[in-house]
């Protein structure tokens with residue numbers, strides 16, 4: 254086996270049952286999602302086919318390409334559950350890419366808090382990987398380098414089996430560290446990789462999961478809670494994108510996902526959408542043979558300042574036929590004070606005081622172009638009060654009252670060590686303004702309504718059996734969830750403590766949970782319909 258092996262934890266190295274949004278299930282406490290559901294639906298193991306994993310996350314492909322470009326070709330990518338089989342005395346370096354190893358990402362932090370605390374599936378999967386790597390390392394003595402978007406979490410508490418925590422971008426410095434390890438030289442405990450120019454970013458050499466192709470890096474808006482800084486922005490040249498699209502399509506992918514922090518930034522000048530560059534990009538990908546072209550992020554001010562181009566790219570990308578394009582869009586806050594302080598350039602070319610206007614006018618443009626935004630909000634800044642939350646509730650209501658096809662997710666703002674707010678306190682439940690729970694309730698009530706409408710379209714791309722299961726679960730689970738969020742609002746979050754009783758992953762825990770859930774359901778029904786219960 255190769256001297257360099259790259260891997261990821263299971264929560265990252267999976268295809269999420271064919272629908273990337275199902276990846277959020279791994280952000281729940283592991284107690285509340287039975288392992289068989291993770292194994293067969295939400296995070297199935299990737300299998301090997303002709304000596305290669307059936308699909309590989311784009312980040313690992315990019316690191317593999319960087320190693321090859323630097324003459325390190327004795328590299329293989331191995332799924333976590335197969336490390337025991339493939340790691341041996343030839344292995345000198347194990348590189349691990351992580352996305353949420355300690356369960357501290359905003360979505361995980363919120364979901365674990367709401368469901369009574371405890372370890373998330375993302376953290377559980379990392380624990381399982383840790384156990385395997387630690388055992389193999391004591392046998393074969395290879396070096397371990399951990400990087401990826403959540404390397405900052407490892408930096409908070411570095412396990413003793415990790416040699417180097419690698420922050421930042423991989424292309425320039427990761428190969429140097431690997432060479433050092435191969436030469437038996439001492440490694441630094443942590444390092445921040447320098448930022449490559451676009452001509453220093455090699456294209457992937459084998460296909461990436463979901464047909465992903467990165468088209469921009471970084472973001473010029475400079476929000477303080479984000480680890481991406483304005484000076485990091487780059488647009489990837491057409492020729493490189495073309496190569497990666499061709500590669501993905503030639504190996505069986507039918508759709509292409511263009512990865513960026515805001516698709517409308519491609520080729521931008523001074524934050525103005527570049528219509529010519531965008532239309533050229535989408536047309537090229539379509540002409541290469543892509544059926545649908547999707548993108549994980551877009552911005553509301555970008556949409557409002559370039560409605561024509563949004564419609565054009567939607568037409569080229571086939572989104573009106575696809576009907577499942579739900580990119581993440583930063584809504585963040587309704588508070589002018591919080592926006593001015595933490596993300597002054599977010600609404601550019603508008604001002605923080607225009608933010609509600611931007612959102613209420615950009616959302617229908619997106620919906621007309623068959624783009625259904627997943628709005629994320631960041632809540633829990635130290636100076637945030639109930640007055641600020643009233644403004645955030647107001648902006649959420651402007652989406653709800655207009656019945657826009659959009660989701661609103663109020664998430665706690667996490668002080669990532671790689672951001673400008675690293676010294677802020679963590680937004681634990683008792684630190685959140687009391688009206689957070691009202692915002693959460695109205696948002697989730699609407700999210701459930703929209704999910705019921707959208708899920709049949711969105712699950713069409715899944716295997717039909719899984720799609721049927723997901724749709725059935727959606728309708729049966731949702732009838733109870735709304736009551737849960739109402740109770741969370743009424744108790745200012747303390748209802749969450751009840752969920753600490755649930756454990757669906759041990760036999761006694763399962764029996765106790767069923768007992769508890771039955772009681773909880775009966776008491777909820779009783780409070781909704783007292784006559785029926787007493788008769």
Ligand code: SF4
Nearest residue numbers: 472474475476479514
């Ligand atoms: S707009 Fe988004 S990607 Fe850009 S800095 Fe702000 S949060 Fe980060």
